[in-house]
Amino acid sequence: MSSYSSRIRPGRHDLIQLWHGIPLKRIGRLFPHETWWEKETPHYSAIVCSSERDREIMAQAFAPIPMDRVWLTGLPRNSLILKEESALPADYRSALAHLESLLDGRRLVIYAPTWRERPESLYSFSEEEQDVLACLLRRHNAVLGVRGHANVRHRSVYRDMRESEAIISLNEFADVNVILRRGHVLVTDYSSIYIDFLLLDRPIIHFAYDLEAYVRERGFLYDLDDAFGGACCTTFDHLLTELERALVDSDHCRERRLKARRLFHTHSTDAAAAVRDRLFGLLDSPSPKATA
Numbered sequence: 381m382s383s384y385s386s387r388i389r390p391g392r393h394d395l396i397q398l399w400h401g402i403p404l405k406r407i408g409r410l411f412p413h414e415t416w417w418e419k420e421t422p423h424y425s426a427i428v429c430s431s432e433r434d435r436e437i438m439a440q441a442f443a444p445i446p447m448d449r450v451w452l453t454g455l456p457r458n459s460l461i462l463k464e465e466s467a468l469p470a471d472y473r474s475a476l477a478h479l480e481s482l483l484d485g486r487r488l489v490i491y492a493p494t495w496r497e498r499p500e501s502l503y504s505f506s507e508e509e510q511d512v513l514a515c516l517l518r519r520h521n522a523v524l525g526v527r528g529h530a531n532v533r534h535r536s537v538y539r540d541m542r543e544s545e546a547i548i549s550l551n552e553f554a555d556v557n558v559i560l561r562r563g564h565v566l567v568t569d570y571s572s573i574y575i576d577f578l579l580l581d582r583p584i585i586h587f588a589y590d591l592e593a594y595v596r597e598r599g600f601l602y603d604l605d606d607a608f609g610g611a612c613c614t615t616f617d618h619l620l621t622e623l624e625r626a627l628v629d630s631d632h633c634r635e636r637r638l639k640a641r642r643l644f645h646t647h648s649t650d651a652a653a654a655v656r657d658r659l660f661g662l663l664d665s666p667s668p669k670a671t672a
Contacts, residue, residue, distance in 0.1 A: 393423075394425040394426075394662060394663070395423050395424050395425055396424075396425060396426050396427070396428070396655075396659070397424050397426070397427040397428070397442060398428055398455065398456065398457075398655075399427070399428070399438075399455070400457075401455070401457070401572035401573065401575065401576065402429075402430050402434055402455065402572050402575040402576070402644050403434075403437070403441075403572055403601060404570055404571075404572050404575065404600055404601060404602060404607060405494075405570060405572075405598050405599065405600055405601065406441075406598060406599045406600065406601060407441050407601075408421065408440075408441030408442045409421065409440070409441055409442065409443055410437070410440060410441045410601065411598070411599075417441075417442070421442045421443060421444070421445065422444060424442055424445050424449075425449065425662065426445070426449040426450070426451055426658070426662060427439075427442055427445055427449065427450050427451065428450075428451050428453050428454070428455060428456075428651075428655055429450055429451065429452055429453075430452070430453075430454045430455055430458075430644055430645055430646070430647050430651075431452070431643065431644050431645060431646040431647070432452070432646060433602075433643060433644075434644065435447070435450050435452055437601050438450050451654075451655065451658050452646070452647055453647055453648070453651050453654035453655045453658060454645070454647030454648060454649075454651030454654060455576075455651055456651050456652040456655050457557065457576070457651075458576055458579060458651050459649075459650055459651050459652040459653075460472070460555070460557040461557050461560055461561060461576060461579055461580065462579060462649055462650075465561075472555070472557075472558060475553055475554070475555070475558045476558055476561065476562065479550075479553065479558060479559065479562055480562070482523075482548060483523060483562065485521070486521050486522055486523045487520070487521060487522040487523070487564040487565075487627070488522070488523060488525050488559075488562050488563050488564050488565075489517065489522050489523065489524045489525065489563070489564060489565045489566075489567060489623065489627075490525050490527060490550070490559055490560070490563040490565070490566045490567065490568075491524055491525065491526050491527065491567045491568075492526075492527040492528075492529075492556070492566065492567070492568050492571055492573050493528075493529065493568060493569050493571060493587070494529055494568070494569055494570050494571035494572075494573075495529035501590060501593075503587070503589050503590075505616075507542075509616055510542065510544075510547065512620065513546070513547070513620070514544060514545075514546035514547060516620060516623065516624060516627075517546040517547075518545075518546055520624070520627040520628070522546075522564065522565075522627055523545075523546055523547070523548055524546060524547045524548070525548055525549070525550040525559065525563075526547065526548070526549050526550060526551075527550045527551065527553075527556065527559060528551055529571070556573060556576075557576075560573070560576060560577055560580065561580075563577065563580075563582065564582060564583070564627075564630075565582065565583045565584075565585065565623065565626045565627065566582070566583070566584050566585070567584075567585045567587055567619070567623065568584070568585075568586065568587070569586060569587055569588050569589075569590075569594075570586075570588065570594060570598075570600070574586070574609050574610075575609075575640075575644050575645075577609070578609050578637055578640055578641040578644060578645065579641070579645060581634070581637065581638070581641070582630065583610060583626035583630055583632060583633065583637075584608075584609035584610035584633070584637055585610050585611055585613060585619065585622045585623060585626060586608050586609075586610060586611065586612045586613065587613050587619050588612050588613065588614055589613075589614055589615070589616075591612075591614060602643070606639070606640070606643060607640055607643060607644075608636070608640065609633075609636065609637040609640040609641075610622070610626075610633045610636060610637055611633055611636075
């Protein structure tokens with residue numbers, strides 16, 4: 381990866397950093413391995429965020445942006461999770477109908493791990509583990525939908541889990557918001573997808589089998605005891621136990637996810653409209669552009 385700052389023309393462009401999710405892991409200038417941020421962040425006119433703590437982090441990660449240009453609007457992508465279904469675009473409604481046909485009345489458990497620098501670091505479920513998992517899912521009229529991270533979705537490592545009546549691939553869906561709207565339980569690790577899912581107040585399980593290694597490799601912006609939205613599982617057996625609890629009782633770990641939601645989300649419900657209004661204000665009263 382590299383900066384696209386060379387394409388920005390100071391005085392001609394206002395660059396708004398929307399980011400692709402609310403970050404849990406170190407990002408921008410807070411992750412020293414990615415050196416291109418030094419060239420890019422001086423061009424930013426504004427950044428969006430979702431809470432006061434997120435605002436502080438975004439200001440540090442994308443310095444030298446001034447604090448008044450870190451907009452506490454929420455992320456526009458989250459509006460697609462909360463919007464009434466009848467108000468969604470036609471392609472979203474069509475994708476939801478297709479997902480419903482795949483589920484065929486079953487509850488959806490989403491498995492969506494984040495990416496790893498080394499594909500072999502992803503957890504590989506054995507055939508025996510997949511059989512046990514499928515048995516649990518059938519018992520609770522559920523199906524596991526596997527969603528690979530966009531960076532590595534094309535790699536064969538995501539085919540380790542063989543598709544069956546209880547395990548399906550969700551990689552064909554272009555926008556993850558479609559999947560989240562139908563998810564009954566989310567199983568992930570450190571992916572910020574769970575921070576979006578917090579808005580729906582549904583069970584979350586963190587399958588953090590490589591937690592110590594990931595802390596050394598990437599690091600986090602928050603204390604995970606405060607930030608995680610559900611149980612933290614480091615073994616497959618623990619994952620099975622927590623998944624059964626979540627399928628039996630949707631209120632399991634609810635206080636924990638509400639605590640995490642308060643940490644990450646203190647914005648209005650219509651983030652897209654809030655960002656739109658801020659943009660109009662920026663265009664009407666522009667301040668001097670940032671320069672490289």
